[in-house]
Amino acid sequence: MTKDGLLQFKKVPQAIYDKYRLDELQKHFDNLNSLVRNGDIIINSDLSIVNQSISTMAVYGQWTYHWWGYDRNFSNSETQDFVDYCNSIAGGAGIVTGATSFFPPVAAIFGVTTGYFTLLGARVVANNQGNGVYIGVTWVAAFNVEPL
Template identity: 50%
Template sequence: MKLKIMIMALVTVLVLSVAPNASAYEDNVKAPERVYKVKTDDQTSLDAEQQKMIVAVQPYVSVSKDGLLSLNNVPNSLYEKYSLDQLEGHFAQLNNDVKNGKITIEKDLSITPLTLSTSVNYAKWTYNWWGYDRKFNNQASKSYQNWLYSAAGGGAIVGGLFFWVPPVASIGAVSAGYWSLLAVRIGAKNKGKGVYVGVTWVAAFRVDTLK
């Protein structure tokens, strides 16, 4: 109990300390515009700003005959505005998975895992050219929140790292305050139904309540 109180106190301090930069990590509270629909059957989607970013970048994304992703002829202003060096890092990871026979990438930018899962949306992070997303049921949402609090409090985060954290390269540079904000957001959005979590190449998370 004392440990939990200490962790919650630390989370409060961290959240307050990063409040001026919270907009860089938190999603908009208002309902997102469906500018770019991530999947045709999604109950949720990324927020309006993230969708705007994806729509602006997508015309410059292409797939080679070998099924590898690349950026082509991107204006310098757009490259810098949306940190596309980080997107290229994400592409490098995806292309490596293609070469290792883990996934295939189609011309329409859809990505298909080549390993079978009995509940893909809940069992693992789903691949997208822009990042990853996943649905957590109620119990998994609580477990994820506890893991994030432990990470924010400096606990051992190696165990289960790849299960809880999507392999977006830019996430490696985030602070403890980032995990705190995400944990708080998951707690607020999990209303006993579970949550949807989406994360783009710039490590910007979107959390929403499952319906």
């Protein structure tokens, strides 16, 4: 972490960088660093992240930014709205703009397909037991959905 609050790699051997595809993690860091520069988030020295932005999409609440990706707790009604959103994206409605507007975890990931949203929506439905769900999404778009 720099003194400006930005994330960066220092002295990573090229073999390690290549083996673990750290170029993809660098893209996530670049996205977070852009948010820092815009004043939308603050990255603390312990790598926790404080969201400073105001969400215009309050129906979905706010995603919590982490160095490893994003996560969010959804209430039952928010879960149902999110499933509808996933289904609309999976159906082809606004793949690029829709995905990045409501689902920041995939905003910087190129090539997210309708299959991704079909699977995500199905996992959300399977885990919603009337109390909502927790969704965590890593910088490589791997997700975890758990019932609340």
